[in-house]
Amino acid sequence: MTKSSRAAAAAPAPRSLDEVLDLIRDRGGRVTASRRLLLEVLFASPGHHSVEELAKLVQAVEPEVHLSTIYRNVEELERLGVLEHSHLGHGPATYHLTTGAHTHFVCEECGTSIEAPDALFEHLAAQALERYDFAINPHHFAIVGRCASCR
Amino acid sequence: MTKSSRAAAAAPAPRSLDEVLDLIRDRGGRVTASRRLLLEVLFASPGHHSVEELAKLVQAVEPEVHLSTIYRNVEELERLGVLEHSHLGHGPATYHLTTGAHTHFVCEECGTSIEAPDALFEHLAAQALERYDFAINPHHFAIVGRCASCR
DNA sequence: GTGCTTGCAAACGTTTTGCAGACTC
DNA sequence: GAGTCTGCAAAACGTTTGCAAGCAC
Numbered sequence: 245m246t247k248s249s250r251a252a253a254a255a256p257a258p259r260s261l262d263e264v265l266d267l268i269r270d271r272g273g274r275v276t277a278s279r280r281l282l283l284e285v286l287f288a289s290p291g292h293h294s295v296e297e298l299a300k301l302v303q304a305v306e307p308e309v310h311l312s313t314i315y316r317n318v319e320e321l322e323r324l325g326v327l328e329h330s331h332l333g334h335g336p337a338t339y340h341l342t343t344g345a346h347t348h349f350v351c352e353e354c355g356t357s358i359e360a361p362d363a364l365f366e367h368l369a370a371q372a373l374e375r376y377d378f379a380i381n382p383h384h385f386a387i388v389g390r391c392a393s394c395r
Numbered sequence: 396m397t398k399s400s401r402a403a404a405a406a407p408a409p410r411s412l413d414e415v416l417d418l419i420r421d422r423g424g425r426v427t428a429s430r431r432l433l434l435e436v437l438f439a440s441p442g443h444h445s446v447e448e449l450a451k452l453v454q455a456v457e458p459e460v461h462l463s464t465i466y467r468n469v470e471e472l473e474r475l476g477v478l479e480h481s482h483l484g485h486g487p488a489t490y491h492l493t494t495g496a497h498t499h500f501v502c503e504e505c506g507t508s509i510e511a512p513d514a515l516f517e518h519l520a521a522q523a524l525e526r527y528d529f530a531i532n533p534h535h536f537a538i539v540g541r542c543a544s545c546r
Numbered sequence: 547g548t549g550c551t552t553g554c555a556a557a558c559g560t561t562t563t564g565c566a567g568a569c570t571c
Numbered sequence: 572g573a574g575t576c577t578g579c580a581a582a583a584c585g586t587t588t589g590c591a592a593g594c595a596c
Contacts, residue, residue, distance in 0.1 A: 308578080309578090312579080315561065316577085336561090360527060367518045367519065385538065387523075387531050389532040391528065427551060459552095463552085467551080467552085467587095487585060
């Protein structure tokens with residue numbers, strides 16, 4: 245698979261917290277306490293988190309921060325290319341830093357999620373493009389199946 | 396994490412309306428007006444439909460049928476292997492008859508959905524199994540990307 | 547008659563929105 | 572001071588559930 249041609253901005257690589265804050269200021273946004281805190285949490289535990297989980301982490305430090313604020317910030321950060329969300333199954337979407345695109349294999353039995361590099365999808369991507377004129381971007385939805393221990 | 400007790404059953408091939416009615420009776424279910432009507436609708440327009448769409452189609456004939464009845468019947472029919480649902484993007488799940496398994500390519504721009512045969516995924520499936528010990532079942536979630544006209 | 551199925555209403559979990567006040571720049 | 576961002580409450584959305592009445596067998 246080629247470049248992850250995601251929506252808008254030619255997705256810049258991952259970055260540091262400070263770089264993100266600059267990015268926010270650059271496009272006219274304000275660096276507020278809850279925004280900075282959310283980013284600290286994200287950089288501190290860069291896995292997949294639902295909005296609810298992120299809220300819990302943020303609220304452990306600053307209980308005042310409201311769930312809807314997390315939703316709005318997460319949306320904003322996604323617009324900036326800092327975050328991505330994926331649907332790893334039923335239930336809430338999960339957000340993660342855009343560090344090296346990867347796809348998720350999620351076990352439909354136990355929910356375990358395995359990350360796989362884009363390279364694995366090169367063949368499928370080529371075929372999809374050739375035969376269906378379709379440019380895949382598998383990051384957004386997980387590929388479901390069964391993991392080794394559930395078979 | 397919701398327990399997806401579904402699956403298991405070595406999904407029998409598609410069938411006629413009457414076969415499905417027999418199947419329902421076989422396992423002790425009753426053939427009711429709304430159930431038969433839902434099946435008629437499904438066999439008459441065998442595409443992908445959200446529950447809401449199915450309800451509209453059913454209610455065009457029998458307005459009394461309640462949305463929750465469709466939900467319950469669709470769930471039951473999935474248990475019987477007659478239907479499958481997939482998540483083609485954000486928004487509601489879509490149901491379709493289990494006619495020959497296929498995977499969906501969904502354009503994240505215009506929402507168009509393209510059906511692709513399983514054969515296309517053989518290579519990926521083999522790789523996933525070999526390298527990650529993961530048995531993929533891509534039918535449940537769509538592969539997103541951009542279609543020809545949106546690029 | 548038994549017990550599966552229905553309509554209804556109400557609740558659910560996730561996400562979005564309108565608003566007045568608070569804050570960043 | 573202008574304009575962005577926040578907390579809150581409420582609603583929107585798709586889906587599930589408890590219940591009493593209704594229907595298939």
